[in-house]
Amino acid sequence: MIVERLPEHLHEDAVSLWEEAGLTRPWNDPRADLDRALAGPTSTVLAAVEEGRLAGTAMVGHDGHRGWVYYVAVHPSRRGNGLGRELMAAAEGWVAGRGIPKMQLMVRSTNTGTREFYERMGYAVQDTVVLGKFFDPERQARQSG
Ligand SMILES: CC(C)(COP(=O)(O)OP(=O)(O)OC[C@H]1O[C@@H](n2cnc3c(N)ncnc32)[C@H](O)[C@@H]1OP(=O)(O)O)[C@@H](O)C(=O)NCCC(=O)NCCS
Numbered sequence: 001m002i003v004e005r006l007p008e009h010l011h012e013d014a015v016s017l018w019e020e021a022g023l024t025r026p027w028n029d030p031r032a033d034l035d036r037a038l039a040g041p042t043s044t045v046l047a048a049v050e051e052g053r054l055a056g057t058a059m060v061g062h063d064g065h066r067g068w069v070y071y072v073a074v075h076p077s078r079r080g081n082g083l084g085r086e087l088m089a090a091a092e093g094w095v096a097g098r099g100i101p102k103m104q105l106m107v108r109s110t111n112t113g114t115r116e117f118y119e120r121m122g123y124a125v126q127d128t129v130v131l132g133k134f135f136d137p138e139r140q141a142r143q144s145g
Helices: 008-020 030-039 083-096 112-120 137-142
Strands: 002-005 043-050 053-062 067-074
Touching: 002 083, 008 030, 008 043, 008 053, 008 067, 030 043, 030 053, 030 067, 043 083, 053 083, 067 083
Parallel strands: none
Antiparallel strands: 002 043, 043 053, 053 067
16 A cells, blocks of 8 residues: 555545545535645645555645644545554654644544544644634535534
């Protein structure tokens, strides 16, 4: 298994994986998220690829202060084999390699099992509340996450 920048021919597979994993929301366009993350120098989408097939993903980036990771997902048939851990290690390496000292991430409160996964990776709940705002009033009215 190799972890590399998500190649173009696996973009649709990544979107399918995120949809299957329940990570997409009607108010977020996963293809636009993907394109933006791949476009700039401070973010990327990492892909675990096995025999040419997409086994997992992690979208990672930094804002100059902290690293953030999104869309961490392993193909259902490959879960429980350490791929999630490998993807998180790759994401952390990507951020640390750019001189950023800390990674943060958000887990939806409904995603209870995943929180334990991150705790196993050494992540701890932070004493903070996340606030957000879409600039488009219509999107702001439709969601909160
Ligand atoms: C969360 C997810 C990425 C984990 O991937 P994975 O490849 O199965 O995880 P790993 O095999 O690397 O597991 C690493 C450790 O976490 C633990 N773990 C993994 N999933 C867990 C779960 N749901 N509940 C509790 N512990 C879990 C494993 O037991 C393992 O522990 P250990 O190394 O201390 O023995 C995968 O279940 C997934 O894709 N879920 C759906 C998408 C999702 O919710 N992503 C997170 C969005 S915030």
